[in-house]
Amino acid sequence: MHEKILELIERKKFAVLKEELKEMRAVDVAEIFDEIDKKNSVILFRLLTKDDAAEIFSYLSTQQRKDIVSAIHETQLKEIIEELYFDDMIDFLEEMPANFIKRILTSATEEERKLINQFLRYPENSAGSLMTIEYVDLKKEMTVKEALGHIKKTGVDKETIYTCYVLNEKRKLEGIVSLRKLVLLEDDLLIADVMNEDFISTKTLDDQEEIAVLFKKYDLLTLPVVDKENRLVGIITIDDIMDVIDQENTEDFQKMAAMEPTEEEYLDAGVFSLARRRIFWLLLLMVSATFTEGIIGRFEDVLQAVAILAASIPMLMDTAGNAGSQSSTLIIRGMALGEIELGDYLKVFWREFRVSLVVGVFLGTFNFVRMLLLVKAGLNIAITVSSTLVLTIMMAKIVGGTLPILAKKMKLDPAIMAGPMITTIVDALALIVYFNIATLLLGL
Amino acid sequence: MHEKILELIERKKFAVLKEELKEMRAVDVAEIFDEIDKKNSVILFRLLTKDDAAEIFSYLSTQQRKDIVSAIHETQLKEIIEELYFDDMIDFLEEMPANFIKRILTSATEEERKLINQFLRYPENSAGSLMTIEYVDLKKEMTVKEALGHIKKTGVDKETIYTCYVLNEKRKLEGIVSLRKLVLLEDDLLIADVMNEDFISTKTLDDQEEIAVLFKKYDLLTLPVVDKENRLVGIITIDDIMDVIDQENTEDFQKMAAMEPTEEEYLDAGVFSLARRRIFWLLLLMVSATFTEGIIGRFEDVLQAVAILAASIPMLMDTAGNAGSQSSTLIIRGMALGEIELGDYLKVFWREFRVSLVVGVFLGTFNFVRMLLLVKAGLNIAITVSSTLVLTIMMAKIVGGTLPILAKKMKLDPAIMAGPMITTIVDALALIVYFNIATLLLGL
Numbered sequence: 071m072h073e074k075i076l077e078l079i080e081r082k083k084f085a086v087l088k089e090e091l092k093e094m095r096a097v098d099v100a101e102i103f104d105e106i107d108k109k110n111s112v113i114l115f116r117l118l119t120k121d122d123a124a125e126i127f128s129y130l131s132t133q134q135r136k137d138i139v140s141a142i143h144e145t146q147l148k149e150i151i152e153e154l155y156f157d158d159m160i161d162f163l164e165e166m167p168a169n170f171i172k173r174i175l176t177s178a179t180e181e182e183r184k185l186i187n188q189f190l191r192y193p194e195n196s197a198g199s200l201m202t203i204e205y206v207d208l209k210k211e212m213t214v215k216e217a218l219g220h221i222k223k224t225g226v227d228k229e230t231i232y233t234c235y236v237l238n239e240k241r242k243l244e245g246i247v248s249l250r251k252l253v254l255l256e257d258d259l260l261i262a263d264v265m266n267e268d269f270i271s272t273k274t275l276d277d278q279e280e281i282a283v284l285f286k287k288y289d290l291l292t293l294p295v296v297d298k299e300n301r302l303v304g305i306i307t308i309d310d311i312m313d314v315i316d317q318e319n320t321e322d323f324q325k326m327a328a329m330e331p332t333e334e335e336y337l338d339a340g341v342f343s344l345a346r347r348r349i350f351w352l353l354l355l356m357v358s359a360t361f362t363e364g365i366i367g368r369f370e371d372v373l374q375a376v377a378i379l380a381a382s383i384p385m386l387m388d389t390a391g392n393a394g395s396q397s398s399t400l401i402i403r404g405m406a407l408g409e410i411e412l413g414d415y416l417k418v419f420w421r422e423f424r425v426s427l428v429v430g431v432f433l434g435t436f437n438f439v440r441m442l443l444l445v446k447a448g449l450n451i452a453i454t455v456s457s458t459l460v461l462t463i464m465m466a467k468i469v470g471g472t473l474p475i476l477a478k479k480m481k482l483d484p485a486i487m488a489g490p491m492i493t494t495i496v497d498a499l500a501l502i503v504y505f506n507i508a509t510l511l512l513g514l
Numbered sequence: 515m516h517e518k519i520l521e522l523i524e525r526k527k528f529a530v531l532k533e534e535l536k537e538m539r540a541v542d543v544a545e546i547f548d549e550i551d552k553k554n555s556v557i558l559f560r561l562l563t564k565d566d567a568a569e570i571f572s573y574l575s576t577q578q579r580k581d582i583v584s585a586i587h588e589t590q591l592k593e594i595i596e597e598l599y600f601d602d603m604i605d606f607l608e609e610m611p612a613n614f615i616k617r618i619l620t621s622a623t624e625e626e627r628k629l630i631n632q633f634l635r636y637p638e639n640s641a642g643s644l645m646t647i648e649y650v651d652l653k654k655e656m657t658v659k660e661a662l663g664h665i666k667k668t669g670v671d672k673e674t675i676y677t678c679y680v681l682n683e684k685r686k687l688e689g690i691v692s693l694r695k696l697v698l699l700e701d702d703l704l705i706a707d708v709m710n711e712d713f714i715s716t717k718t719l720d721d722q723e724e725i726a727v728l729f730k731k732y733d734l735l736t737l738p739v740v741d742k743e744n745r746l747v748g749i750i751t752i753d754d755i756m757d758v759i760d761q762e763n764t765e766d767f768q769k770m771a772a773m774e775p776t777e778e779e780y781l782d783a784g785v786f787s788l789a790r791r792r793i794f795w796l797l798l799l800m801v802s803a804t805f806t807e808g809i810i811g812r813f814e815d816v817l818q819a820v821a822i823l824a825a826s827i828p829m830l831m832d833t834a835g836n837a838g839s840q841s842s843t844l845i846i847r848g849m850a851l852g853e854i855e856l857g858d859y860l861k862v863f864w865r866e867f868r869v870s871l872v873v874g875v876f877l878g879t880f881n882f883v884r885m886l887l888l889v890k891a892g893l894n895i896a897i898t899v900s901s902t903l904v905l906t907i908m909m910a911k912i913v914g915g916t917l918p919i920l921a922k923k924m925k926l927d928p929a930i931m932a933g934p935m936i937t938t939i940v941d942a943l944a945l946i947v948y949f950n951i952a953t954l955l956l957g958l
Contacts (some may be wrong), residue, residue, distance in 0.1 A: 093712075097731055213850035218697065225698050232676055253662065256667050267535075286760070287541055289753040291735070308752060309733040312759075316730070318671070319763045320847055323770075327933065328836055336848045337861060344865070346870040348840050352907075355836050356877060362828035363889070377814050380824050382939050384806035387828055391835070392799050392934045396792050399771035403764055404780045417781060421788070428789040433800060439620070445807070445841055463796075489771065489933050490836045496826050499796055513813060 079110050088117045090230040093162050094144035096122060100129035113142040124153030131338065132165045139166070148177065149494050155229050157310070160189045197281055198274035199294045200314070201304030206234040208261055210244060215257040221249070233292040236265045237304055243294055245269065269338060273295050278314045283310045283408060290514050322406060324401070326488035328355060351490070358494045362501055368506040378447065379508055382455045383501070390462040391493035391501045393429065397422055397470035402484045405474065412479055418471050426467035434460035454508050461507075462500040469496055519546050524552050532561045540566060543709065544573035556585040568597030575782060576609045583610070599673050601646035601754065604633045605918060624803065641725055642718035644758070645739045645748030650678040652705055654688060657773075659701040665693070672752055677736045680709045687738055687746040715740050718747060722758045727852060729755045753833065770798060770843070770932035795934070800937045806945055813949040816958050823952055826899045834944045835904040835937030836871065840915030841866055842936050846928045847915070849918065856923055862915050870911035878904035898952050906944040913940055 078087040091099055091114075099122070102113050109447065115138050118126060127135065127150055139147060151159055151174065163171050163186065171190070175183050185203070206228050208217050217234065224360035225231040234252070236245040236499025245265030255264055271294045272281055284293060285308060295304045321331040328351035334343065373380055401418060404410035410418065438456040441447040447455075470492045508514065522531040535543055535558075543566070547555050559582050562570060571579065571594055583591060595603055595618065607615050607630065611882055615634070619627050629647070636642025650672050652661050661678065669675040680689040689709030697710055714739045728737060729752060737746045738828070765775040772795035778787065810817065817824055845862060848854035854862065878900045885896040914936045918928035952958065 079736075095712075095732065110892065140714040148781060176833045221699055225694070233699065249697065250669070253675065254666055254696070275948075283533040286756050288539065291752075298818070302751070303672050308735075309754060312598055312730050312733075312756075315756075315759055320851070323767075323843050326767075327839045329688075329840050329843070335853045336844050337854060337858060337865075339867045341865065342873065345876075348837075348869070348873055352833065352836055352840070353877060353880065356829060356833045356881070357884075359832040360884070363825040366828070367822075368826040370825075373824055374821055377818055378811075379825075380817055381810040381814075383824075383827060384831055384945065385800060385803040386801040387831060388806075388835075388941060389796065389800045391832075391937065392796055393792075395771045395934060396773050396796070399767050399773070402651075403767045407760060409779045410781060412685065421785065424785045425788045425792070428785065429792055429796065431796060432789075432793055436797065437800070440801075440804070476774055490839060494832055495837065497832060501828065510624045 072375045076105060079106060079114065080307065084113075087114075091117060091122070092119065096125040099126050101322055103130055103134050108137045108141075111137055115142065115256055120149060120153065124509060128162075131335075132477045133164070133338070139170070142502040144173075148174075149407045155202055156204055157200065157229075158191075160186070160199075163190060166194060177371055180313060192274060196274065197278070197295045197306060198304070200278060200281070200310050201274075202229050202307065203304050204229040204291075205294075205302075205305045206231050207302070208234050208247065210236055210238070210260070210262040210265070212261045213257065214252050214255055214259045214261070214264065217247070218252055218257075221252075230292055230305070230307055233305070235294060235305070236261055237302055240299075241301045243269075243271065243296055243300055246294065266501050267344060268366055272306070273297070279318050282311050282314050282318065315407060318406075322402070322485050323483035325483060328352065328401065328486075328488075328490040349365045355490055355494050359497065361498050365498060365501045365505070368503075369509075372505055372508055372512075376451070376508065376512060378451060379454070379504075383504070384456055386455070386462060386500050386504060387493075387497045389433065389459060390466045390496045392493035392497045393426070393463045394466035394470035395489035397426075397467045398474055398480065398488050401471050401474045401475045402488060404514065405484050410475075412475060415472065415475050415479075416477060419468065422467045422471035423464070426464040429467070430460040430463035433463060435459045450511050454504070458500065458504045458507055461503050462496070465499050465503070466492070466496040469499075516546060516549065520549060520626045523550060525559065528557075531558075535566070536563065537559060540569040541573055543570050547574055547578050552581045552585075555581055559586070561622060564593060565597065567796060567850060568594045572598055572602040575779075577782065579606060579609070583614070588617075592618075599646055600633075600648055601644065601673075604630070604643075604705050607634060627946075636718060639722045640718060641716045641720045641722070641739045641750060642748070644725070644750045645718075646751065647748050648673040649736075649738075649746075649749045650675050651681045651746070652678050652691065654680055654682070654704070654709070654932050656705045656707040657676040657701065658696050658699050658703045658705070658708065661691070661705055662696055662701075665696075667753050674736055674749070676844045677749070679738060679746055680705055681746055684743075686743045686858070687713075687715065687740055687744055690738065713738065715743070716750070723762050725750060726755050726758050726762065762850075766846070766929045769927060769929035770846065772796065772930075772932075772934040799934055799938050803941065809945045809949070813945075813953075816949055816952055816956075819958055820895070820952065822895060822955055823898070823948075828900070830906060830909050830944050830948060831903055831937075831941045833877065833903060834910045834940045835933065837870070837907045838910035838914035838936035838940045839933035840909045841870075842918055842932050845915050846932060849922060849928050854919075856919060859916065859919050859923075861895070862919060863912065866911045866915035867908070869907040873911070874904040874907035877907060898948070898955050902944065902951050905947050906940070909943050909947070910936065913943075 075090060078090065098151060106114065106274040111134060115123065165336055175186060176320065186505045199507050204227060206225060208220060232249045235243060236247060239246055245267045247265040247271045251264055270284060271289055274295055274297060277287055280295065284290065292306050294302055295306060295307045297303050317333060324331040330347040330350065332347060401410060437459050438452050441452040441455060473492065477487045478484045519534060522534065555578060559567065608836060619630060622630065627640060648671060650665055650669060666676050678691050679687060682688055686736060689711045691705060691709040691711045695708055714728060718739055725737065728734065734918045735752050737750045738746055739750060741747050761777055766922055768775040774794060775792040776791060845854060880899040881903050882896050885891040886897060917931040917936065921931045922928045
């Protein structure tokens with residue numbers, strides 16, 4: 071599919087190309103822009119019909135939009151902006167420079183200007199930044215038939231018509247009614263009698279992560295956003311929530327791998343931007359890890375006396391780190407999905423204690439046999455390493471399982487208590503245990 | 515809210531309780547079952563109206579369902595099963611023992627039995643296991659008005675009426691039409707003229723992860739599932755896809771922390787089940803890590819001569835592991851979201867090379883100054899450790915960035931090439947580099 075289009079661009083068969091583009095889905099056309107240069111992007115964009123252009127524009131990346139904006143005529147641009155859904159328009163304006171926004175605002179009406187300014191002020195990741203204003207509003211006094219007529223008249227420009235909002239004359243939200251109900255119920259019923267007054271709503275400043283939880287829990291397709299006076303200011307639709315879920319998961323993955331999170335795609339990000347987001351945590355963890363230097367330094371005579379002890383340090387540390395990462399990952403994810411709560415602290419502790427006992431004894435025994443049979447180490451060395459392994463795995467799992475919960479209790483993001491942080495903490499503990507057992511068992 | 519209900523159960527105020535439950539949302543009632551014992555669960559369940567009982571039943575956990583099934587009368591159970599949506603019923607049957615399913619099947623009609631057996635055979639995580647059969651079917655010859663009439667008559671039992679499916683007499687899917695169109699368009703238009711024939715569909719055996727990608731890419735609310743002859747066998751709705759996305763992300767988190775993935779919730783899982791899923795990878799990685807024993811063993815004389823070298827091993831290994839985890843996490847996530855593809859291998863390599871150079875030199879310089887000023891190490895020691903740090907970070911990031919792509923090329927899950935695996939590989943490399951630089955610089 072893509073190849074064909076790329077070939078048509080190459081060969082400058084614009085008339086054929088124009089027809090082909092009309093047949094394609096907007097998302098698929100948008101993907102082609104990833105594979106062509108700026109010059110061809112502008113040519114391709116000019117071939118689109120006005121309706122298609124706006125929809126495809128809403129799928130393009132920031133850079134692609136900027137390329138097109140800089141090349142097309144201002145009147146054409148204004149047409150596109152007018153065609154965009156309100157939330158897509160706000161997203162677009164947010165990424166443009168201030169003087170560009172100013173130019174757009176001068177040609178808007180007083181009311182539009184006020185609304186755009188209001189929406190641009192909502193913080194990133196808030197309900198306000200996700201919502202759109204293209205919803206269907208109904209009145210309590212309407213009959214089902216009148217409501218359907220109203221939808222037929224006004225619905226074409228709305229982002230969704232599947233949920234309709236019943237407002238009073240002060241635009242307070244009194245109830246919601248699904249199109250499903252309107253279509254299935256009798257024509258002469260009153261909206262007041264069929265609407266759902268016990269609806270779920272959110273406030274403009276609520277966090278997108280909590281909103282995603284509401285969508286999942288209650289199987290919502292849309293969610294109304296109200297202000298302090300319970301006036302409807304916008305609605306959030308599920309397609310935007312799907313993006314939020316991906317974005318929040320990506321953030322968790324990044325934080326858990328000790329990076330500052332970003333929404334930027336890997337291949338779009340600059341080298342220095344990628345480096346910057348990795349250095350802080352790497353440096354912090356490196357400095358924390360130097361704590362182990364002191365521990366080894368303190369036991370240098372033990373290490374001098376039994377040099378073979380050094381050989382097992384990496385294996386002990388790796389295993390401790392991995393054991394801790396397993397536990398912390400399960401707990402962090404469980405908390406993100408709402409399956410584990412702060413009150414489960416003791417339950418998690420007790421569970422990790424028992425699991426770590428099973429895992430620790432299993433791995434410790436395995437290592438004991440391995441060291442005696444394969445490495446042909448002395449009995450005391452094998453006991454030292456293996457018992458350290460058991461204790462280290464147990465510490466790692468208990469620390470890994472409980473620190474994320476403690477972090478949340480302290481209003482920190484549990485995701486920072488993931489593998490890298492747990493490994494650093496547990497490595498120091500592992501060395502202390504190791505050298506103490508060695509001193510004891512080997513009589514040093 | 516919960517407290518009030520729990521108190522009513524405690525005080526056995528069943529009449530009041532029954533009224534309270536009627537006012538609540540099904541999901542919220544289902545949550546109460548998490549907090550009460552088996553005896554009270556059965557009491558609470560018996561207080562529900564027939565309609566509520568089925569919906570709440572579909573939100574309960576496997577164990578809770580089993581408790582209720584074992585306590586309620588078979589006729590009541592059959593009523594509930596009949597009220598369930600088809601996909602929820604199949605999910606329920608899948609978790610029950612074979613003789614229970616047999617008993618249910620004996621009371622079903624021949625046709626129902628065939629259908630249930632067919633659905634029970636679809637593999638887990640396939641489109642077949644996600645779909646439901648409660649959809650609205652239309653005919654090409656209907657007018658919009660007739661279609662709306664048909665929906666009004668048959669729609670009440672359907673899982674969704676927002677997308678309708680146009681079938682021919684052989685049940686082949688000829689087009690789809692949204693309720694939005696039906697409500698907005700003129701009554702006398704023919705379905706044949708308004709339906710969308712260029713629809714997206716999936717096959718029964720397609721993987722749920724790919725299906726979730728389709729939902730996200732095309733902003734779908736439902737997706738038709740067809741067989742080889744293009745006959746409609748079921749539809750998948752977005753609420754199930756939201757669960758799939760959570761489930762697939764959880765799997766990735768678990769795999770990336772070196773665990774065998776499971777859908778079981780942490781607090782529901784048994785200790786041995788938790789332990790079993792952790793031991794295999796921990797053991798595999800532990801055995802791989804013993805490779806480092808050999809490396810240290812081979813350089814034992816170097817370590818004997820300059821004992822202070824041992825002190826930096828944990829810091830070098832931790833930093834290498836963290837640097838590698840950062841890269842592998844970004845790449846694995848990018849591939850999961852479809853932002854990075856197999857063909858981007860060289861791009862990723864070149865990007866990680868430059869990023870690692872920036873990060874490595876920054877951390878190396880920092881460590882050099884730290885060792886000279888704080889640790890008061892000799893110049894040669896500081897150079898040895900710091901240059902190892904730079905090289906190790908670069909290796910870690912390049913290995914971490916490219917191995918997930920290679921894994922995918924070899925049809926393996928990229929998620930296994932995450933932190934733990936990368937750390938194990940990079941640790942061995944780090945030690946080899948370390949001792950070789952030491953031998954060279956310290957003239958050993």
